[in-house]
Amino acid sequence: MSIQTTQLRKTYNQDTDFPVHAVKQLDLSIEQGEFVAVMGPSGSGKTTLLNMIGGIDIPSAGTVIIDGIDICALKDKALIAFRRDNIGFIFQDYSLLPVLTALENVEFVMQLQGHSEKECRERAITLLDQVGLGEQLHKIPSKLSGGQQQRVAVARALAPSPRFVMADEPTANLDAKSTAELLDIMQQLNEKEGTTFIFSTHDPRVIKRARRVIVFEDGQLTEDRAQ
Amino acid sequence: MLIKLAWRNLWRNKLRTAIMLSAMAFGLIGVVTMIGFMNGMYGNMIDNAISWQTSHVQVHHQDFVDNPEITLTIVEPELITAELDKISEVIAWSERFIVDGMVASARSSRGVRVNGVDIDAEARVTPIASSVKEGSWLPAEGRHPVVVSLKTAQRLRLKLGSKVVITFSNAEKDVTGAAFRVSGFFSTPSSNFDDGNIYVRRTDLMAMAGIDGSHEIAVLLDDKNKMSNALAISVRDKIRLITSSENSVRDWQQIQPMLASIIAQMGPSNAILLGIFVLAMGFGVVNIMLMSVFERTREFGVLMAVGMQKHKVFALIIFETSLLGVTGATLGLMSSLGLIELLQITGIPLGNMAEGLGAFGVDTTLYPQVAASEYRYIFITVVLVCVLAALYPARQILKQRPVDAMAEKH
Numbered sequence: 001m002s003i004q005t006t007q008l009r010k011t012y013n014q015d016t017d018f019p020v021h022a023v024k025q026l027d028l029s030i031e032q033g034e035f036v037a038v039m040g041p042s043g044s045g046k047t048t049l050l051n052m053i054g055g056i057d058i059p060s061a062g063t064v065i066i067d068g069i070d071i072c073a074l075k076d077k078a079l080i081a082f083r084r085d086n087i088g089f090i091f092q093d094y095s096l097l098p099v100l101t102a103l104e105n106v107e108f109v110m111q112l113q114g115h116s117e118k119e120c121r122e123r124a125i126t127l128l129d130q131v132g133l134g135e136q137l138h139k140i141p142s143k144l145s146g147g148q149q150q151r152v153a154v155a156r157a158l159a160p161s162p163r164f165v166m167a168d169e170p171t172a173n174l175d176a177k178s179t180a181e182l183l184d185i186m187q188q189l190n191e192k193e194g195t196t197f198i199f200s201t202h203d204p205r206v207i208k209r210a211r212r213v214i215v216f217e218d219g220q221l222t223e224d225r226a227q
Numbered sequence: 228m229l230i231k232l233a234w235r236n237l238w239r240n241k242l243r244t245a246i247m248l249s250a251m252a253f254g255l256i257g258v259v260t261m262i263g264f265m266n267g268m269y270g271n272m273i274d275n276a277i278s279w280q281t282s283h284v285q286v287h288h289q290d291f292v293d294n295p296e297i298t299l300t301i302v303e304p305e306l307i308t309a310e311l312d313k314i315s316e317v318i319a320w321s322e323r324f325i326v327d328g329m330v331a332s333a334r335s336s337r338g339v340r341v342n343g344v345d346i347d348a349e350a351r352v353t354p355i356a357s358s359v360k361e362g363s364w365l366p367a368e369g370r371h372p373v374v375v376s377l378k379t380a381q382r383l384r385l386k387l388g389s390k391v392v393i394t395f396s397n398a399e400k401d402v403t404g405a406a407f408r409v410s411g412f413f414s415t416p417s418s419n420f421d422d423g424n425i426y427v428r429r430t431d432l433m434a435m436a437g438i439d440g441s442h443e444i445a446v447l448l449d450d451k452n453k454m455s456n457a458l459a460i461s462v463r464d465k466i467r468l469i470t471s472s473e474n475s476v477r478d479w480q481q482i483q484p485m486l487a488s489i490i491a492q493m494g495p496s497n498a499i500l501l502g503i504f505v506l507a508m509g510f511g512v513v514n515i516m517l518m519s520v521f522e523r524t525r526e527f528g529v530l531m532a533v534g535m536q537k538h539k540v541f542a543l544i545i546f547e548t549s550l551l552g553v554t555g556a557t558l559g560l561m562s563s564l565g566l567i568e569l570l571q572i573t574g575i576p577l578g579n580m581a582e583g584l585g586a587f588g589v590d591t592t593l594y595p596q597v598a599a600s601e602y603r604y605i606f607i608t609v610v611l612v613c614v615l616a617a618l619y620p621a622r623q624i625l626k627q628r629p630v631d632a633m634a635e636k637h
Contacts, residue, residue, distance in 0.1 A: 056633070083532065099238075104228070112539070
């Protein structure tokens with residue numbers, strides 16, 4: 001089970017005189033169970049890369065193959081279903097539904113998969129317990145701290161049992177303590193359940209924990225090292 | 228979960244939603260009251276016309292309708308009355324001997340239609356006996372009693388017991404006349420009717436005219452549906468089968484085509500009122516939904532990113548607007564129902580308008596009426612318009628890819 005990109009390219013303003021090459025001819029392979037940090041300065045193309053391998057953006061050229069499926073060739077409906085069942089997302093600004101409680105936010109994505117209410121409830125409680133929010137189940141996001149919200153986002157990302165989790169600068173808005181707690185949680189889940197985590201970050205605390213670091217500059221891979 | 232999410236989304240901005248719901252509710256109260264007022268006025272006009280003027284079915288000699296000659300009496304009226312007695316829907320019928328003539332007091336005179344009636348039968352077909360405001364309805368005994376309207380009494384300066392002289396051309400085309408004594412004053416909702424009609428006993432009038440018979444048979448039916456003449460048509464057709472072709476049998480809408488026009492235009496005029504309201508409300512809902520949806524563009528992008536299919540995103544937006552419509556319509560219609568119920572008890576006094584509307588046979592106090600089917604129709608229209616109003620913002624969201632939607636800052 002792996003992610004394989006071949007000659008992946010993303011160019012904005014393609015048909016203008018000033019095209020912006022966000023990702024250039026990228027060949028990359030990420031195996032199941034990896035804990036990968038994609039680092040680089042702002043505008044280097046980290047988020048664009050995550051969006052393309054997460055199937056929420058379309059490459060200008062090249063392919064993204066996940067478990068033998070070229071996700072760029074999938075139709076809209078099939079791609080959404082693929083994302084729902086295989087890829088979890090964690091966003092910098094948490095992006096929780098503000099009108100739902102922590103529990104409902106986690107249950108919601110499982111309900112999209114068609115699980116029964118009981119199943120959703122049980123797994124959501126387990127996950128929120130795992131991320132240390134067992135006592136905060138019925139609070140809406142605005143009543144939680146930034147670190148707690150991001151933990152709900154982690155639980156939400158993991159709820160559908162995805163094989164890959166794309167985390168776009170997940171610690172950018174968190175203090176040191178919350179960052180450490182969040183990374184502990186994600187590392188444990190990675191080790192216990194074999195979930196692949198791919199972070200975009202320029203946070204040295206995240207980079208320090210990653211087992212593989214991919215350095216990105218000006219849309220190109222400049223370094224790929226294991227640590 | 229989708230409906231729960233939609234309901235909570237609706238109340239994210241409580242003030243905005245409350246303002247929209249208030250606008251819908253107050254607008255609906257206005258529209259429903261207006262529709263109720265119009266229905267009440269037209270219904271009252273129809274009721275009064277049937278009660279006082281047309282009944283449900285009338286029979287005349289076919290030429291009498293255009294040329295009310297005294298000699299043009301109904302052919303074989305006994306066949307008709309015998310048939311009417313067999314029809315279960317017939318409540319009562321009244322034979323009338325009608326002449327156009329003059330009524331004169333010592334002070335003045337006026338041209339009037341003199342209705343010669345059988346006193347008991349007429350009291351069963353029209354409310355005339357109960358609308359005598361002073362004095363009494365025509366007595367069975369006594370010489371030449373007459374009942375005139377209060378308006379005629381004022382014009383001719385009559386008092387109870389005053390003597391009047393009624394003159395008209397008899398069957399021989401000679402002017403005939405007789406003195407009558409005023410036994411009562413009546414008043415109906417129609418000032419025109421009051422102006423032009425007086426009542427005497429049919430036997431007295433026939434004796435003056437020198438011929439027997441009747442010019443008009445008015446039939447009252449047990450018909451609760453005043454907006455339809457279906458029962459009247461059925462009875463009319465039964466009478467036509469047994470009566471001479473020289474007689475004309477007409478239902479109330481044929482007698483007064485204006486009533487049919489009123490009924491025909493009630494639906495469209497109510498629809499126009501409602502249409503103007505829902506159009507204005509529709510723009511309001513479009514505005515609300517545009518704001519509500521576009522300020523959550525990023526959120527919809529996230530929903531699609533985490534695996535929510537586009538049809539479910541669409542359903543979420545439609546649920547939100549439907550809930551807005553259902554809540555607004557329910558609030559508005561429940562308030563309207565309460566107000567209409569109250570006004571049906573208190574009535575709406577027409578004040579200065581009463582005199583003008585009296586010419587059209589409208590009572591001085593109106594009781595608004597709104598049918599259950601009209602409430603249903605308004606409810607469905609409001610909800611439907613709310614759904615339609617959300618289609619554009621929903622479509623705009625669905626056109627976006629998750630990454631573009633998530634890039635939106637608002």
